[in-house]
Amino acid sequence: MKGISKNKRNNILFGILLGFAIIGVCTVFLFIGRTTVDFVETMLSPKIVRTAPEISKQFIDPNEYSRPGIKLEKVKGIVVHYTANPGTSAQQNHDYFAGLAISHETKASSHYIIGLDGEIIQCIPRDEQAYASNNRNSDTISIECCHFDDTGEFYVQTYDSLVHLVAWLEGKYGLDEEAVIRHYDVNGKICPKYFVDHPEEWDRFLEDVKLYIEEYGTREPAEKSKEEE
Numbered sequence: 341m342k343g344i345s346k347n348k349r350n351n352i353l354f355g356i357l358l359g360f361a362i363i364g365v366c367t368v369f370l371f372i373g374r375t376t377v378d379f380v381e382t383m384l385s386p387k388i389v390r391t392a393p394e395i396s397k398q399f400i401d402p403n404e405y406s407r408p409g410i411k412l413e414k415v416k417g418i419v420v421h422y423t424a425n426p427g428t429s430a431q432q433n434h435d436y437f438a439g440l441a442i443s444h445e446t447k448a449s450s451h452y453i454i455g456l457d458g459e460i461i462q463c464i465p466r467d468e469q470a471y472a473s474n475n476r477n478s479d480t481i482s483i484e485c486c487h488f489d490d491t492g493e494f495y496v497q498t499y500d501s502l503v504h505l506v507a508w509l510e511g512k513y514g515l516d517e518e519a520v521i522r523h524y525d526v527n528g529k530i531c532p533k534y535f536v537d538h539p540e541e542w543d544r545f546l547e548d549v550k551l552y553i554e555e556y557g558t559r560e561p562a563e564k565s566k567e568e569e
């Protein structure tokens with residue numbers, strides 16, 4: 341039997357090499373394509389502040405006046421308030437909310453209270469509704485801010501903690517600045533007074549949150565850490 345001619349052998353060898361070359365080139369292109377898509381996706385994703393501010397969790401006992409225990413299904417916004425009680429501390433406001441369980445004076449509470457020194461107390465878990473923002477209690481996180489006088493202006497420590505807390509919460513819930521509102525924007529209540537009297541200061545606050553996220557946010561995926569509530 342006649343063996344395969346040298347020419348034919350060369351052709352087969354060439355064919356095999358060509359096959360490998362095509363597979364190799366395709367693999368490289370797929371890899372580059374995938375990497376590019378990943379890169380573009382990462383660059384287009386919003387920055388997220390992963391580090392929460394220091395928060396003292398002092399959950400109020402469930403009661404119908406300040407912690408109704410109603411599930412907060414989906415968070416669509418963050419509502420900023422002022423306590424309207426000049427000079428009082430975050431702890432005093434927390435204790436007032438907690439005391440409503442006994443005093444039955446009114447129905448009121450807030451997820452967070454930021455004090456005159458910038459300290460933050462959390463009264464209600466984030467997956468439960470607070471009594472703070474009228475018809476937006478059902479889909480927002482509420483933040484009360486302490487202030488030193490009737491103008492309702494915040495100390496810089498309170499302001500800075502508010503910027504950090506809002507920046508972190510925006511990342512937690514995938515919200516942008518449109519979702520951050522004043523109590524005033526819910527029902528026209530003069531709250532938080534200073535930001536109602538000075539809308540340009542409210543705009544500056546939103547801008548400061550944006551700058552904070554730009555500076556301290558990251559596009560890296562979240563580390564698998566314990567979820568803060």
Ligand SMILES: [Zn+2]
Pocket residue numbers: 420421422472523529531532
């Ligand atoms: Zn309010």
